[in-house]
Amino acid sequence: MAVQTIGHAPASSSHKGMSPLRRREAINGYVAILPWFLGFLIFTAGPMVYSAWLTFNSWELITPPRWVGLANFRFLLEDQLFRTALWNTFIYTVVSVPLQLLIALGVALLLNLNIRGTNLYRSLIFLPSQTPVVASAMLWFFIFSPTQGLANAGIGLFGIPPQRWLWDVNLVKPALIAIAVWAFGGAMIIFLAGLQDIPQSLYEAADLDGATPFSKLLNITVPLLTPTIFFNLVIGLIGAFQVFTPVYLMTGGGPGTSSMMMGLLIYRHGFEEFNMGYASLLAWVLFLIVITLTIIQFSLARRWVYYEGDRD
Amino acid sequence: MDTHVSPEVKNLQGQRPLMQDHAADDTTARSRSLVVPRKRRAVVVHLILFAVAAVSLLPLLYMVSTSLKARGREFAYPIEWIPNPAVWRNYLTAVETVEAMTFFANTMIVTTLTLVGGILTASLAAYGFARTRFPGRDFLFMLMLSSLMLPYMVTLIPQFVLFRELGWINTLYPLIVPAFFGGAPFYIFLLRQFFRGLPTDLEDAAKLDGAGFFRIWWTVAMPLAGPALATVAILSILHHWNDFIAPLVYLHTRDNWTLALGIRLFRDQYQVLFNLTMAYAVMMTVPVFTVFFAFQKYFVRGITISGMGGR
Structure with missing residues (x-):
């Protein structure tokens, strides 16, 4: 269902090509989803990337993380x-x-x-x-x-x-x-x-x-x-x-x-x-x-x- | 009566071709013959459902019954389903022996604030996804949906690191603040579906009156979203009332604990004090069941759409 809505969105429309009304609408949309999007970056995406990096480290919280390569994997x-x-x-x-x-x-x-x-x-x-x-x-x-x-x-x-x-x-x-x-x-x-x-x-x-x-x-x-x-x-x-x-x-x-x-x-x-x-x-x-x-x-x-x- | 059956149904039947004439002739005889078996069938169904309900409820009755037993009588055999005497004081003792009022206050703070933050930001994002067009919208929506499947454990460790950097360990902030950033992906999804289903007339009228997007969201769309918001509210309240792992990870001293953490405290040096533990368990369970019976429709809808039941 969600996929179908793609049809509504103008394909590859840039901000410049938009009418003022459409630009206004787009800005409203971005502002509306901003809290969620920030939360996604801060609490989901960012932590995921960080924890991927951590898998190559040894870290006991007291001293800074230490790069150990594949030691955890081994x-x-x-x-x-x-x-x-x-x-x-x-x-x-x-x-x-x-x-x-x-x-x-x-x-x-x-x-x-x-x-x-x-x-x-x-x-x-x-x-x-x-x-x-x-x-x-x-x-x-x-x-x-x-x-x-x-x-x-x-x-x-x-x-x-x-x-x-x-x-x-x-x-x-x-x-x-x-x-x-x-x-x-x-x-x-x-x-x-x-x-x-x-x-x-x-x-x-x-x-x-x-x-x-x-x-x-x-x-x-x-x-x-x-x-x-x-x-x-x-x-x-x-x-x-x-x-x-x-x-x-x-x-x-x-x-x-x-x-x-x-x-x-x-x-x-x-x-x-x-x-x-x-x-x-x-x-x-x-x-x-x-x-x-x-x-x-x-x-x-x-x-x-x-x-x-x-x-x- | 129309005996026409669509080809699809015949396919579904996947059986011998219809014998329409025969079926028509036979109708009265068949319905008469069905009366008796139908009644008998209802009896069998009743018996099975009764048995299932009994097995489902027996443990819960055991919980209530144990909560009323005198200390040392929890394991009396044969099982005393109706304890004599019934020690109602266990409930008071349970509240007094641990800092139950503190736990309750903390739980209420977390539950209320996450509810407010979740409803506000989730409905705003949902309204944005439902009613505006902007480049990347559908990609972002899919991204949000896919984050539904993310195991909680995966983000828990890096989030802990983040909140530690912020100095938020052993505060309620890690439990509350994330809710102000869109609640949960699922709430956005649910509300977005609802907003999309709303007829746009009222919003169009407000637009003609010169109301802006955010004003229309707040004054026109939100008041119409009552049922959907109630569903989200119940999901949010349940989640934070029941949550165990986040409080376990973040809350270290008892003055910050929530109710869920307190249930492990009833023990002397030898054993768990089951009567008090069960009294505490009953006190945690009764509000949930009350919400269920009071708002059954929204409750069931929430469980149905989210699939959260039982976990």
């Missing part, structure tokens, strides 16, 4: 903790996001049937996703108590002995994933909005054909929902790859390094050990991974995302 290649963090973040992302979306989609489809009480269900199911992240982190920290928390009480009903959850190398990642999945309400709300955009006439037409609910789901709902699924997937992956607060508050990356994530590793290097150069490099690696994943998704999208008549 360290990165041998850094076992980086590999662990990358792997953990990857596992966390590729399990939690699809699981979250699957449940969100399923519940959204049920809510979209508009049975009585739908509004209440929707509101209640949405609440976990809006619980402040620090509150939910402390809550789940308590739920996953190795003694008698809610989680152990729950599995106790099925005769399963108490587990150590966040203190168990094998269970800490599934536990963190479960917490993320619990907050599926945001994705669900987005799916509901997408479902409401599907023209009712398609279903009515399909009804006349005697289509079964399942074939309507498969042939109308899912194809027309693919843009929404795509949106949720992109947003979800970007978000999950940056996970920080729950890990910081609940596990600190442990036990051992079994829940060390990229976000936490960057924080540790940057703000606990003050290896600003190496932390910048890690942040850039995270950025490049997120960008690559997003680009891959956009290029795969052509194969499965259905844009209705390519309207625009």
Whole structure:
């Protein structure tokens, strides 16, 4: 949509060639976006360039930055903790996001049937996703108590002995994933909005054909929902790859390094050990991974995302 | 009834060709036969939704219930869902044992000022993008959109360096000042879409009356943008109320802390005091839920468009 507006702007118009009225308009426009643009330069673009430079430096904040060439890069290649963090973040992302979306989609489809009480269900199911992240982190920290928390009480009903959850190398990642999945309400709300955009006439037409609910789901709902699924997937992956607060508050990356994530590793290097150069490099690696994943998704999208008549 | 089905739908169906005659004859019989299964289906759907709602809410109920337990009773088994006695005093104790009022004041300062700065500068930029033409506009707009995808962690370290140079570490400035430079790219995007959708009649009339661009923005466009501004306001408030990492990085002494940082403080030398922690968590959560139920429409719209839910 944004691309289309290019047509409005006069191609390569210079200030000189403008009428006074147009020049006035252009000046107004520049002034209007100036606060944002300055902010972009000062708080985004400038820092990005600066942190790119920092990746070639060693800097502990006390003494001035010292140029070390590729030393940070060499360290990165041998850094076992980086590999662990990358792997953990990857596992966390590729399990939690699809699981979250699957449940969100399923519940959204049920809510979209508009049975009585739908509004209440929707509101209640949405609440976990809006619980402040620090509150939910402390809550789940308590739920996953190795003694008698809610989680152990729950599995106790099925005769399963108490587990150590966040203190168990094998269970800490599934536990963190479960917490993320619990907050599926945001994705669900987005799916509901997408479902409401599907023209009712398609279903009515399909009804006349005697289509079964399942074939309507498969042939109308899912194809027309693919843009929404795509949106949720992109947003979800970007978000999950940056996970920080729950890990910081609940596990600190442990036990051992079994829940060390990229976000936490960057924080540790940057703000606990003050290896600003190496932390910048890690942040850039995270950025490049997120960008690559997003680009891959956009290029795969052509194969499965259905844009209705390519309207625009 | 019109039995015509457009070719697209047939394609979507992707199935055997229509049997129109048969379908028409069959209509009454089919609708009758559907009555019973539909009711049964509703029951099944109710059951599933009820189960999902229960699983969603159980942890939150556990939070409330724990917040009312006497110290040492948090782990009592079987779980006391309705604590007896209910220690309402935990809420007061939680506020008193940490500097909760200070945290609250700081959070309010940050939330309010970022709201004002964000709304003003984001709507101005959005109005500029929506209603003026200038060389480079579309490039700049794309640039802004692409910055949406930037992980927060990437700019955090160099921004920290910047604010350190400015002497702003352990002040609220790093949390507040950036909001006065366009709020967040997403707010600009959302408001720009809204302004573009507005009919231009009123603005044209104001222009004829001799009003300038900025006057029209402030007196004509902004009053019309109520719903969009409400959506942005909710997103902004939520973000700053919930934000943990920026306060963690910038605020070092407790007199500057925000509410989110304070939640870790409830512990004695052995363990976390979960009843007080949960009371504090409830106090942080209730305002969010209240805003949700009071302004559900704008709230949902904000989450829908931004995709911020759950993170």
